[in-house]
Amino acid sequence: xxxxxxxxxxxxxxxxxxxxxxxxxxxxxxxxxxxxxxxxxxxxxxxxxxxxxxxxxxxxxxxxxxxxxxxxxxxxxxxxxxxxxxxxxxxxxxxxxxxxxxxxxxxxxxxxxxxxxxxxxxxxxxxxxxxxxxxxxxxxxxxxxxxxxxxxxxxxxxxxxxxxxxxxxxxxxxxxxxxxxxxxxxxxxxxxxxxxxxxxxxxxxxxxxxx
Amino acid sequence: xxxxxxxxxxxxxxxxxxxxxxxxxxxxxxxxxxxxxxxxxxxxxxxxxxxxxxxxxxxxxxxxxxxxxxxxxxxxxxxxxxxxxxxxxxxxxxxxxxxxxxxxxxxxxxxxxxxxxxxxxxxxxxxxxxxxxxxxxxxxxxxxxxxxxxxxxxxxxxxxxxxxxxxxxxxxxxxxxxxxxxxxxxxxxxxxxxxxxxxxxxxxxxxxxxx
DNA sequence: TAGATTGTTAATCGATTAACAATC
DNA sequence: TAGATTGTTAATCGATTAACAATC
Numbered sequence: 326x327x328x329x330x331x332x333x334x335x336x337x338x339x340x341x342x343x344x345x346x347x348x349x350x351x352x353x354x355x356x357x358x359x360x361x362x363x364x365x366x367x368x369x370x371x372x373x374x375x376x377x378x379x380x381x382x383x384x385x386x387x388x389x390x391x392x393x394x395x396x397x398x399x400x401x402x403x404x405x406x407x408x409x410x411x412x413x414x415x416x417x418x419x420x421x422x423x424x425x426x427x428x429x430x431x432x433x434x435x436x437x438x439x440x441x442x443x444x445x446x447x448x449x450x451x452x453x454x455x456x457x458x459x460x461x462x463x464x465x466x467x468x469x470x471x472x473x474x475x476x477x478x479x480x481x482x483x484x485x486x487x488x489x490x491x492x493x494x495x496x497x498x499x500x501x502x503x504x505x506x507x508x509x510x511x512x513x514x515x516x517x518x519x520x521x522x523x524x525x526x527x528x529x530x531x532x533x534x535x536x
Numbered sequence: 537x538x539x540x541x542x543x544x545x546x547x548x549x550x551x552x553x554x555x556x557x558x559x560x561x562x563x564x565x566x567x568x569x570x571x572x573x574x575x576x577x578x579x580x581x582x583x584x585x586x587x588x589x590x591x592x593x594x595x596x597x598x599x600x601x602x603x604x605x606x607x608x609x610x611x612x613x614x615x616x617x618x619x620x621x622x623x624x625x626x627x628x629x630x631x632x633x634x635x636x637x638x639x640x641x642x643x644x645x646x647x648x649x650x651x652x653x654x655x656x657x658x659x660x661x662x663x664x665x666x667x668x669x670x671x672x673x674x675x676x677x678x679x680x681x682x683x684x685x686x687x688x689x690x691x692x693x694x695x696x697x698x699x700x701x702x703x704x705x706x707x708x709x710x711x712x713x714x715x716x717x718x719x720x721x722x723x724x725x726x727x728x729x730x731x732x733x734x735x736x737x738x739x740x741x742x743x744x745x746x747x
Numbered sequence: 748t749a750g751a752t753t754g755t756t757a758a759t760c761g762a763t764t765a766a767c768a769a770t771c
Numbered sequence: 772t773a774g775a776t777t778g779t780t781a782a783t784c785g786a787t788t789a790a791c792a793a794t795c
Contacts, residue, residue, distance in 0.1 A: 334786065336737055340729035345714055358752065366714055371788060378754060386752045386794045404736040418636050422629035428689075428712060432732045470739055478639075494742050495735045501639060503556055503577055511738040513731045518551035520724045521643045524706045525615040526547055527722040528681055531705050545762065569776065582764060589778060597770045597777045 331402075335376050340432075341366060342376070343399045346392055358389030405433040411497070412469050414484050415476035416441040416454045419499060423473065424452050437467060464491040471495045478502040485512075542613075546587050551643075552577060553587070554610045557603055569600030616644040622708070623680050625695050626687035627652040627665045630710060634686065635663050648678060675702040682706045689713040696723075 345366060346357070359377055363370035377384060381398035384390050400406055408430075413420055416439045423429075424439055436452060440463075444456040455463065463469070472488040474481050474496060481500035488496060495511045498504055504512050556577060557568070570588055574581035588595060592609035595601050611617055619641075624631055627650045634640075635650055647663060651674075655667040666674065674680070683699040685692055685707060692711035699707060706722045709715055715723050 332786075333734065336733050337727075337730045340727070340733050341714060344712055344729065348713070360752075367716070369788070372786095374753070375755095375787090384753055386754090387750075388795075389752070403733050404740050409736055409739060418629075418633035422633040425629050429728075429732075432729060433736060434732060470742070471735060495738050497731060497735055501555055502559070503552060505578070509742075511735065513735050515726070515728070515731055516548075516551070517640075517726070518555065518643060519548045520708060520726055521640075521645060522547050522551050522614050523544065524682060524708055524722065524724050525620055525644060527706050528620060529615050531681070531720075543762075571776070580764070583762095585777065586763090586779095595777055598775050599771075600776070 331379055335379060336403075338368075338372075338376055339380065339399055339403055342373070343396065343403070343405075346396050346399070349392065355392055356389045357392045357395070359384070361389070403433075405431070408433045408435045409471055410435050410437050410467065410469050411471035411473055412437055412460075412464060412467075413439040413473040413475060414441070414457070414460065414488070415439075415474060415480075415500075416443075417475060417477075420473075420475035423475065423499075434471075436473065437469065438463065460487060461491045464488070464493060469493060471497065473497045473499070474504075475499045542590055546590060547614075549579075549583075549587055550591065550610055550614055553584070554607065554614070554616075557607050557610070560603065566603055567600045568603050568606070570595070572600070614644075616642065619644045619646045620682055621678065621680050622647050622682035622684055623671075623675060623678075624650040624684040624686060625652070625668070625671065625699070626650075626685060626691075626711075627654075628686060628688075631684075631686035634684065634710075645682075647684065648680065649674065671698060672702045675699070675704060680704060682708065684708045684710070685715075686710045 342362060345362065349357070359374035360370045363373040366373070377390065377395070380402040381390060381395055383394045383398065411434060413424060413436050416424070420439060420441070424436060429436065438452055439454045440457045440460045441454055442457050444454055470493060472493045472495075474484055476484050478500045481498065481502040482504055485496055485498070485504045485506065489506060489510055494509070495513070496504065496506065497513050497515065499515045501516070501518055506512055553573060556573065560568070570585035571581045574584040577584070588601065588606070591613040592601060592606055594605045594609065622645060624635060624647050627635070631650060631652070635647055640647065649663055650665045651668045651671045652665055653668050655665055681704060683704045683706070685695055687695055689711045692709065692713040693715055696707055696709070696715045696717065700717060700721055705720070706724070707715065707717065708724050708726065710726045712727070712729055717723055
């Protein structure tokens with residue numbers, strides 16, 4: 326399947342399909358239709374069909390997609406097959422939680438090491454926690470392209486600048502701070518504040534309805 | 537300022553403005569223009585202006601907004617003024633990280649307690665961790681409206697069902713699982729997989745450019 | 748063949764951007 | 772007054788949805 330241009334909106338839906346497909350028990354039919362997927366996930370069936378068409382050409386009228394192939398196609402499209410090495414800066418609670426999360430491997434993410442001003446007692450979760458001073462040399466030596474920022478907000482920009490200076494091209498930012506970066510560098514904000522805004526807006530609307 | 541209808545897209549940008557506004561040192565001008573904000577955050581100035589107009593009417597031509605008032609207006613709009621009580625289910629690493637994060641108070645979120653199958657040794661971060669059996673009675677007694685799910689994927693749906701059964705209206709889901717809920721209940725997925733997809737796509741594109 | 752499903756082309760919808768008038 | 776900035780109205784853009792032809 327040759328690679329088509331894909332919008333961010335579609336890209337963000339793909340992991341959902343993948344996760345659902347993987348959760349289906351093996352003893353059911355090896356085929357699955359876009360219609361079925363759409364109903365299971367509460368989405369529009371045209372949207373699902375169109376999304377799938379972008380990443381796979383295994384769909385057969387009347388039958389649907391072979392589940393295994395579809396999983397493979399989406400995984401490959403998302404780059405889950407070839408792992409990405411990353412380093413993490415800030416080994417506080419959140420940082421350690423991410424370090425310890427074994428599920429990232431399934432997404433092709435491999436956190437090599439963490440860095441912190443306190444190079445903490447032991448190696449957390451089997452991954453080394455180095456003093457922050459070693460950040461630059463480590464990144465350069467290992468040609469790391471992705472950095473995960475889990476430091477308190479006020480240090481995030483500084484850490485980000487250092488990461489970029491040593492060759493990092495993509496930043497996963499858990500600090501509740503806007504990061505300024507040069508063109509060509511991607512910042513993906515894991516924005517708790519954004520989620521909370523959506524949630525509390527919903528609750529506010531609920532309250533009002535009640536009155 | 538009377539409340540206008542607001543789209544989700546706008547809603548998601550508001551916390552970014554707020555956070556930036558709060559980060560500005562006090563010794564600078566008490567006024568700030570949409571143009572300035574836009575440049576600082578790397579956004580279109582028309583977009584920022586339009587967003588601000590939805591939540592505040594304090595903008596004055598040539599001068600801009602009084603920063604303090606703008607902060608107040610956005611905070612109020614987002615409901616950060618009146619706190620929302622929530623409970624958390626799943627006191628693993630991630631759950632404890634969230635429990636321990638003091639920053640939520642600024643967003644009007646108050647995590648009352650956590651529940652887990654292992655009602656862990658001590659109270660983590662000053663909040664009690666109760667056995668999961670007490671979930672229902674606690675939620676009903678305290679009229680909790682928001683639940684945070686940080687259990688492993690395979691238990692997420694069951695936990696979600698239980699939460700809804702005891703009156704919860706908004707679910708913040710950190711499990712990498714799609715949750716089926718009845719109409720009227722909001723699920724906000726804190727979707728690491730989604731973020732990772734965007735990140736690795738960026739890196740893949742980078743690699744290709746290099747070749 | 749008939750029917751379910753795919754994939755594509757056209758129409759609709761919503762959000763962003765551009766243009767401009769109003770105002771201090 | 773002139774210029775910066777706001778807020779609004781119109782135009783553009785992109786994504787979703789609907790309609791339909793193709794296919795097994």
